[in-house]
Amino acid sequence: MNIPTLPAYEAFVDHSTYRLVWCDHCQAWHRHGPMAGHREAHCPDEPSPYWSSSC
Numbered sequence: 001m002n003i004p005t006l007p008a009y010e011a012f013v014d015h016s017t018y019r020l021v022w023c024d025h026c027q028a029w030h031r032h033g034p035m036a037g038h039r040e041a042h043c044p045d046e047p048s049p050y051w052s053s054s055c
Contacts, residue, residue: 004049008032023048 008019011031018031021039025048032039 010034025049 006021006023008021011018011020013031017034019034020029020031022028023030023043023045025045026043030042032042
């Protein structure tokens with residue numbers, strides 16, 4: 001499986017640390033927890049390549 005890797009930016013929101021990732025497909029920031037490792041895609045755009053690699 002070809003899993004895309006995106007740059008993530010640390011952000012402090014509502015007293016918690018998150019990683020923000022810009023999605024070129026839905027033109028929005030997606031927020032993930034700070035743990036290392038693979039993440040599920042939050043993109044609502046089903047044709048996005050992130051959907052096929054998010055399971």
